[in-house]
Amino acid sequence: MKRSSICHLITLLAALACAGWNSAKAASPATGLMGVxxxxxxxxxxxxxxxxxxxGSTITTSVYTNQSGEYYFPPLPGGQYQMWAQTVGFELTRxxxxxxxxxxxxxxxxxxxxxxxxxxxxxxxxxASLPDDTAADRKMKRVLLYNCGTCHNSGFVLExxxxxxxxxxxxxxxxxxxxxxxxxxxxxxxxxxxYPGGDQIPGGGKFAKAMLDDENKPxxxxxxxxxxxxxxxxxxxxxxxxxxSSPLKLxxxxxxxxxxxxxxxxxxxxxxxxxxxLGRLDPKSGLTTQFRLTSDGATVRNDKPYYHNxxxxxxxxxxxxxxxxxxxxxxxxxxxxxxxxxxxSPSIGVGLDPQGNIWYGNDMAVKFDAKAEKxxxxxxxKGWPIxxxxxxxxxxxxxxxxxxxxxxxxxxxxxxxxxxxxxSPLGRPYGLTVDSEDNVWFAQIAIDTLGYVDGATxxxxxxxxxxxxxxxxxxxxRAVGWGWTMNQPLYGKGPRRLxxxxxxxxxxxxxxxxxxxxxxxIHAKKVTxxxxxxxxxxxxxxEPVVDKNHTVxxxxxxxxxxxxxxxxxxxFTFYPLxxxxxxxxxxxxDNTHATPEIWVPYDAAGKVARIQxxxxx
Amino acid sequence: xxxxxxxxxxxxxxxxxAPIALAAQEAESSARAQASSSADQKRGASLPxxxxxxxxxxxxxxxxxxxxxxxxxxKKTLGIQGPVLRGMYGEDADQDSLWQIIEQGIPGKMPAFxxxxxxxxxxxVIAFLKAGAPSKTPGVAN
Numbered sequence: 001m002k003r004s005s006i007c008h009l010i011t012l013l014a015a016l017a018c019a020g021w022n023s024a025k026a027a028s029p030a031t032g033l034m035g036v037x038x039x040x041x042x043x044x045x046x047x048x049x050x051x052x053x054x055x056g057s058t059i060t061t062s063v064y065t066n067q068s069g070e071y072y073f074p075p076l077p078g079g080q081y082q083m084w085a086q087t088v089g090f091e092l093t094r095x096x097x098x099x100x101x102x103x104x105x106x107x108x109x110x111x112x113x114x115x116x117x118x119x120x121x122x123x124x125x126x127x128a129s130l131p132d133d134t135a136a137d138r139k140m141k142r143v144l145l146y147n148c149g150t151c152h153n154s155g156f157v158l159e160x161x162x163x164x165x166x167x168x169x170x171x172x173x174x175x176x177x178x179x180x181x182x183x184x185x186x187x188x189x190x191x192x193x194x195y196p197g198g199d200q201i202p203g204g205g206k207f208a209k210a211m212l213d214d215e216n217k218p219x220x221x222x223x224x225x226x227x228x229x230x231x232x233x234x235x236x237x238x239x240x241x242x243x244x245s246s247p248l249k250l251x252x253x254x255x256x257x258x259x260x261x262x263x264x265x266x267x268x269x270x271x272x273x274x275x276x277x278l279g280r281l282d283p284k285s286g287l288t289t290q291f292r293l294t295s296d297g298a299t300v301r302n303d304k305p306y307y308h309n310x311x312x313x314x315x316x317x318x319x320x321x322x323x324x325x326x327x328x329x330x331x332x333x334x335x336x337x338x339x340x341x342x343x344x345s346p347s348i349g350v351g352l353d354p355q356g357n358i359w360y361g362n363d364m365a366v367k368f369d370a371k372a373e374k375x376x377x378x379x380x381x382k383g384w385p386i387x388x389x390x391x392x393x394x395x396x397x398x399x400x401x402x403x404x405x406x407x408x409x410x411x412x413x414x415x416x417x418x419x420x421x422x423x424s425p426l427g428r429p430y431g432l433t434v435d436s437e438d439n440v441w442f443a444q445i446a447i448d449t450l451g452y453v454d455g456a457t458x459x460x461x462x463x464x465x466x467x468x469x470x471x472x473x474x475x476x477x478r479a480v481g482w483g484w485t486m487n488q489p490l491y492g493k494g495p496r497r498l499x500x501x502x503x504x505x506x507x508x509x510x511x512x513x514x515x516x517x518x519x520x521x522i523h524a525k526k527v528t529x530x531x532x533x534x535x536x537x538x539x540x541x542x543e544p545v546v547d548k549n550h551t552v553x554x555x556x557x558x559x560x561x562x563x564x565x566x567x568x569x570x571x572f573t574f575y576p577l578x579x580x581x582x583x584x585x586x587x588x589x590d591n592t593h594a595t596p597e598i599w600v601p602y603d604a605a606g607k608v609a610r611i612q613x614x615x616x617x
Numbered sequence: 618x619x620x621x622x623x624x625x626x627x628x629x630x631x632x633x634x635a636p637i638a639l640a641a642q643e644a645e646s647s648a649r650a651q652a653s654s655s656a657d658q659k660r661g662a663s664l665p666x667x668x669x670x671x672x673x674x675x676x677x678x679x680x681x682x683x684x685x686x687x688x689x690x691x692k693k694t695l696g697i698q699g700p701v702l703r704g705m706y707g708e709d710a711d712q713d714s715l716w717q718i719i720e721q722g723i724p725g726k727m728p729a730f731x732x733x734x735x736x737x738x739x740x741x742v743i744a745f746l747k748a749g750a751p752s753k754t755p756g757v758a759n
Binding site: 160163167177180188242243310312322 | 672673675676679680681684691694695697722724725726728729732733
């Protein structure tokens with residue numbers, strides 16, 4: 001054999017070995033837990049999730065059936081397992097099995113029809129099922145999308161039915177909540193400080209005309225939007241989700257096939273926590289150790305955290321309806337450590353420094369020394385606005401955080417914070433990330449603008465996203481001013497969180513309300529946008545992450561799915577998640593495997609998920 | 618005041634507010650961070666064990682009720698805080714009165730849930746309330 005052939009053979013064998021079980025197996029293995037899922041009329045069902053959870057375990061493993069209705073699990077630890085299979089329109093069906101490593105265990109499922117299939121819909125499927133025949137109805141769907149979805153899974157709203165008076169009562173209360181965050185007046189608007197710009201509005205300028213609430217207090221940018229659409233929303237909800245017969249046309253998405261169904265989803269229950277507690281999940285055992293920063297600066301370790309789980313509200317049974325963000329103790333952000341652990345941040349935004357330490361924070365930066373297992377706080381100067389959502393670490397180990405006026409940089413060696421003010425005022429900095437050249441980017445969600453701090457010069461600049469111009473809206477809709485995070489105009493896109501290709505020159509941005517991905521050339525600052533296909537328009541893309549192959553993965557708050565975008569082909573692929581109402585937010589990628597693995601925390605379902613990819617059978 | 622009337626009054630007070638939306642997601646995290654306390658583990662250890670029906674009721678409760686009936690600083694500031702139902706009702710609470718409030722609501726104050734919850738679900742919610750409504754709803758120091 002020629003030397004080159006031997007090299008090729010070695011390379012091939014090495015590649016197969018590295019690919020491992022998770023991505024290499026196309027056919028069912030000879031041993032393990034497996035079976036077939038059929039409907040009551042004996043037809044195989046493809047794309048059905050089958051889940052298994054061992055007694056006393058925090059780990060649920062789910063796989064999907066192929067076109068023959070067959071499924072098989074990866075090797076599972078021995079034990080007594082609860083199993084279940086379900087899909088929209090079919091009853092959840094349970095089974096129990098004892099798994100012994102090395103043995104073949106066959107568990108078939110026959111799913112009966114489920115009459116109340118609407119209860120099982122994902123949030124985006126709710127939107128797909130709403131009336132869509134007129135321009136007015138299509139617009140109202142987007143009005144709901146732009147005014148309810150920062151706080152609520154859409155299904156949480158749409159599964160309920162009230163009289164017009166009661167919808168009116170509820171929306172009025174919603175308006176007051178919006179006003180609480182209302183720039184420039186809302187009490188909770190501005191990072192714990194009174195906005196120094198007085199009457200300034202998002203993006204600059206002042207309101208042309210004052211608006212007052214019931215107590216003669218001025219109404220700001222966000223509440224103005226909700227008040228503008230308030231009566232339309234009440235009328236619409238009263239029609240589509242009122243006491244009378246609902247004009248829904250059940251429209252579930254097609255079940256996953258081929259590549260989309262060739263995944264293994266491992267979900268980990270997460271324990272209760274408070275705002276000062278960092279979780280460290282061991283993916284092998286499924287156990288979480290917590291580290292809490294006490295008020296006197298000490299670190300307290302807890303190896304037996306409290307779990308408050310309830311199977312009726314954790315999204316594992318789709319027929320239980322939709323979640324809301326407060327329903328389960330969800331996890332908003334996570335990050336993969338260099339030590340094999342998964343870190344569960346107590347607040348939004350988390351970073352990993354060059355030494356492998358974890359950084360997060362809400363009102364101050366906190367560093368977790370992963371080796372010493374010690375938390376260290378870095379207090380903000382008094383009177384400075386607290387952090388907004390995004391945090392990251394640059395190549396020099398500086399901590400960065402989004403904030404009211406732009407971004408902070410913390411030098412960990414000196415504890416000194418420096419503020420970099422955005423060019424546009426009140427843009428509501430949200431996500432923040434560092435690109436491959438140490439430029440720091442922050443999404444100004446309220447004004448469809450991306451701010452950046454040049455990594456070499458410290459100069460601040462901006463990139464504007466163009467307004468939506470390909471969807472139906474009136475002149476009055478276009479005259480609505482900028483909002484904030486909860487209410488936005490129909491022409492807005494809402495850039496939420498963003499991540500860079502660390503092996504390239506692209507920055508990727510999720511346009512939450514606009515239902516698009518944006519690619520920014522970090523040198524030319526050129527913007528290229530990609531619309532999510534079909535009903536994924538309503539799926540709330542939240543955050544992207546770019547793997548070592550330049551593939552873009554993104555979380556979807558409203559669709560119980562993981563998105564994938566191949567920049568080379570501009571092709572979108574969606575992978576289902578087995579929990580209903582998961583509300584995926586943050587996302588991270590494990591590039592240590594031949595085939596990258598994706599991690600998504602569920603903000604509304606008390607779990608975090610790892611998604612592994614098989615070769616389609 | 619008879620028992621039934623008294624119960625309705627208590628419920629009317631308890632249900633002053635309709636379900637309301639929560640704060641923005643990013644603010645939620647902040648609220649979670651600040652409102653929860655280190656007593657989580659202690660509180661968890663002290664929570665009663667719920668039976669199957671009460672657990673179903675807890676799930677329905679947190680899906681339909683906590684937006685008014687779980688306290689927060691923000692809701693108090695806005696004047697839209699409903700009374701906390703935790704511990705308000707015991708085994709002997711009047712079933713009919715609870716049923717009526719949930720099903721019919723209170724005009725102008727609390728929406729009627731008769732179009733959203735079926736009778737079995739209302740029973741489940743009441744079973745949970747009678748267990749003391751010991752929900753450890755995320756993000757709030759209840």
